[in-house]
Amino acid sequence: xxxxxxxxxxxxxxxxxxxxxxxxxxxxxxxxxxxxxxxxxxxxxxxxxxxxxxxxxxxxxxxxxxxxxxxxxxxxxxxxxxxxxxxxxxxxxxxxxxxxxxxxxxxxxxxxxxxxxxxxxxxxxxxxxxxxxxxxxxxxxxxxxxxxxxxxxxxxxxxxxxxxxxxxxxxxxxxxxxxxxxxxxxxxxxxxxxxxxxxxxxxxxxxxxxxxxxxxxxxxxxxxxxxxxxxxxxxxxxxxxxxxxxxxxxxxxxxxxxxxxxxxxxxxxxxxxxxxxxxxxxxxxxxxxxxxxxxxxxxxxxxxxxxxxxxxxxxxxxxxxxxxxxxxxxxxxxxxxxxxxxxxxxxxxxxxxxxxxxxxxxx
Numbered sequence: 001x002x003x004x005x006x007x008x009x010x011x012x013x014x015x016x017x018x019x020x021x022x023x024x025x026x027x028x029x030x031x032x033x034x035x036x037x038x039x040x041x042x043x044x045x046x047x048x049x050x051x052x053x054x055x056x057x058x059x060x061x062x063x064x065x066x067x068x069x070x071x072x073x074x075x076x077x078x079x080x081x082x083x084x085x086x087x088x089x090x091x092x093x094x095x096x097x098x099x100x101x102x103x104x105x106x107x108x109x110x111x112x113x114x115x116x117x118x119x120x121x122x123x124x125x126x127x128x129x130x131x132x133x134x135x136x137x138x139x140x141x142x143x144x145x146x147x148x149x150x151x152x153x154x155x156x157x158x159x160x161x162x163x164x165x166x167x168x169x170x171x172x173x174x175x176x177x178x179x180x181x182x183x184x185x186x187x188x189x190x191x192x193x194x195x196x197x198x199x200x201x202x203x204x205x206x207x208x209x210x211x212x213x214x215x216x217x218x219x220x221x222x223x224x225x226x227x228x229x230x231x232x233x234x235x236x237x238x239x240x241x242x243x244x245x246x247x248x249x250x251x252x253x254x255x256x257x258x259x260x261x262x263x264x265x266x267x268x269x270x271x272x273x274x275x276x277x278x279x280x281x282x283x284x285x286x287x288x289x290x291x292x293x294x295x296x297x298x299x300x301x302x303x304x305x306x307x308x309x310x311x312x313x314x315x316x317x318x319x320x321x322x323x324x325x326x327x328x329x330x331x332x333x334x335x336x337x338x339x340x341x342x343x344x345x346x347x348x349x350x351x352x353x354x355x356x357x358x359x360x361x362x363x
Contacts, residue, residue: 013350016065016084017058023085024052027149044138047116051092054108059245060087060216062354063238067220070347071230079162080223082149083169087216089146094176094211096139100132101184102271103300106264113138165222172215179207186274187298197279201243204276208249209242229342236337237351244330244359247323250275254311255320256362266307272298276326281319289313331359 028045035041061084068076076084098104099112106112111119117138118131150162150169182203217234218226226234253268254277268275278297282290296302296310314320334355338348 013062013066013354016062019081020058020061020085020088021052023081024088025049027085027145031145043120044141047113047138048092048142050110050116051095051113054110056108058088059212059358060091061085063213063216064220066347066350066354067217067222067234068224069220069350070217070234070343071221071224071226073344076220080220083162083165083219083223086146086149087219089142089149090173093139093142093146094180096135096142098180100135101180102267104267162223165219168215168219168222172211175206175215176211179203179205179211183207183274187272197276197283200274200276200279203274204243204246205239208246209239212245213238213242233337233341233343237334237341240330240333240337241355241358244327244334247276247327247330248359248361250277251320251323252363254314266302266304269296269307269310270298270300270302277314277319277323280322281314281317284317284319285313289317327359331355
């Protein structure tokens with residue numbers, strides 16, 4: 001399996017997504033070649049290819065590569081690219097299962113995996129169930145392959161550190177599961193409990209901050225031989241950035257443009273997403289405003305007009321402005337953490353740019 005390289009003196013994160021996509025496509029081709037006697041596998045690989053082609057920020061692989069460059073002057077060797085690609089394959093697994101749990105119809109502007117698989121069986125009375133069940137299998141396959149990708153050839157010079165990186169990989173997997181569980185449980189909480197934002201912040205920490213920012217960045221650095229002090233410095237940057245990233249996502253999920261967000265702005269309301277935005281609004285809402293919000297959160301039949309009324313209530317409580325302030329505060333914390341962090345300047349510069357882009361994005 002081939003692996004790209006970057007110049008040791010110039011780190012361009014915009015080159016990483018295309019390199020990761022190429023590596024993933026090559027890996028999927030290899031899986032089909034090895035399992036030539038299993039023609040059914042083509043269906044699964046085709047859907048994974050479609051998901052890769054749908055795009056995405058590839059923020060986890062990018063941070064993994066940047067983590068390496070934060071420590072080492074050498075170009076990332078094949079082992080680093082394998083770990084970065086493994087993170088994206090793990091992310092595909094998480095998206096597939098998350099979309100099933102949320103009953104989402106679209107992802108990145110395209111049908112979700114279970115909807116794609118449902119469409120493969122037109123005319124069947126059980127097509128919806130078959131699509132969901134097959135997508136569960138697809139997610140399981142993506143999870144397994146994300147670990148197999150770490151054991152492919154071209155070990156490079158970092159395999160001595162790869163064994164030390166396993167605790168971080170295992171922590172990422174466990175934390176993501178806990179974050180997803182908290183998300184599921186909090187969406188069904190009683191109205192009185194919904195007014196507490198503590199759980200919403202825990203969801204952000206484990207489902208996004210650690211999974212999206214902290215662990216990928218630490219993994220790249222650990223592969224380069226980072227010590228505990230440097231890993232802690234990266235955490236001081238990544239955790240507040242991850243929180244800001246998710247807070248921005250929550251705002252976009254309600255106020256964003258569907259054509260840019262890649263999903264309907266009704267989804268978060270209909271799923272009863274337990275966000276800091278919703279919790280803050282409920283804390284400040286009048287009884288009449290609270291009735292509007294609580295009637296809409298989790299209502300699968302919510303109409304566009306009802307959602308518009310909910311957005312107005314959110315705005316009237318001042319919750320969006322508060323969340324914007326939190327985003328600025330967390331971003332500031334992340335940037336301040338870089339001021340004295342023992343990182344290579346080229347990586348620190350990239351991390352500063354990424355922080356600004358992550359919190360000011362419109363999709």
